[in-house]
Amino acid sequence: MTSIIKKSKFGWLIGIGIFVLLFVGLLLFIEFRPDCRSNEQYVADYREGFLANWGIDLPENMRKIYGKGFKDFIGDRFRYAVFEVNDGEFFSNGFSSEKNEELENYIAQELPEKGGTLRINRKYFPDFDKEYIWRTEVKGFVTEEGIVSARKWELSMIYFPETSELVIYQYLMSSR
Numbered sequence: 001m002t003s004i005i006k007k008s009k010f011g012w013l014i015g016i017g018i019f020v021l022l023f024v025g026l027l028l029f030i031e032f033r034p035d036c037r038s039n040e041q042y043v044a045d046y047r048e049g050f051l052a053n054w055g056i057d058l059p060e061n062m063r064k065i066y067g068k069g070f071k072d073f074i075g076d077r078f079r080y081a082v083f084e085v086n087d088g089e090f091f092s093n094g095f096s097s098e099k100n101e102e103l104e105n106y107i108a109q110e111l112p113e114k115g116g117t118l119r120i121n122r123k124y125f126p127d128f129d130k131e132y133i134w135r136t137e138v139k140g141f142v143t144e145e146g147i148v149s150a151r152k153w154e155l156s157m158i159y160f161p162e163t164s165e166l167v168i169y170q171y172l173m174s175s176r
Contacts, residue, residue: 046081053172054137054155059087065165066124077172080111082124085166091159095133103136103156104128107169126158126167134158 046067047058067081111125126132137155158167 043083050168053153053170054139056137059085059090061085061087062166066121068120077170079168079170079172080120080124081168083166083168084164085159086164091133095135095157095159097133100134103134103158107156107158110169110171124167127160130160130162132158132160 043062043064046064047060047062050056050058062083062085065082065084067079069077069079107126107128111120135155135157137153139153139155154171156167156169159165160167
């Protein structure tokens with residue numbers, strides 16, 4: 001009689017263990033599933049989100065070359081994308097043609113650090129030996145009471161005319 005009770009308790013433990021493993025596996029799949037959207041859908045979604053988050057209307061004729069994103073358990077998000085863009089008019093507003101060593105150092109530090117989490121292929125890192133134009137934005141948030149929250153978003157856009165590549169790096173820090 002006691003062996004039947006022990007076997008049934010052991011069976012319950014195995015059943016609960018299998019359920020927990022399946023549940024955790026499903027959560028991990030949902031969090032890290034591959035992006036199966038077509039290039040057109042990816043660009044459309046990216047443009048829509050970019051306009052909502054930054055108020056910047058990206059060119060319609062973009063083609064995705066590379067894109068990665070990561071959201072950690074705290075809620076911070078990192079997004080890195082490289083697009084081919086053939087719209088010179090877009091780059092006439094807000095972009096600077098002066099070399100920016102601070103931006104170069106920031107990207108050189110952030111991409112390997114955060115890029116390790118994103119696993120960005122080094123082939124798609126910006127080549128600052130080439131001529132480029134750039135634009136950066138930082139967005140802090142103020143509550144209705146006028147208090148600045150801990151939430152902060154950073155954006156770096158770097159365009160290389162020689163290759164028609166637009167590199168976009170976004171760090172979206174959640175409020176804590």
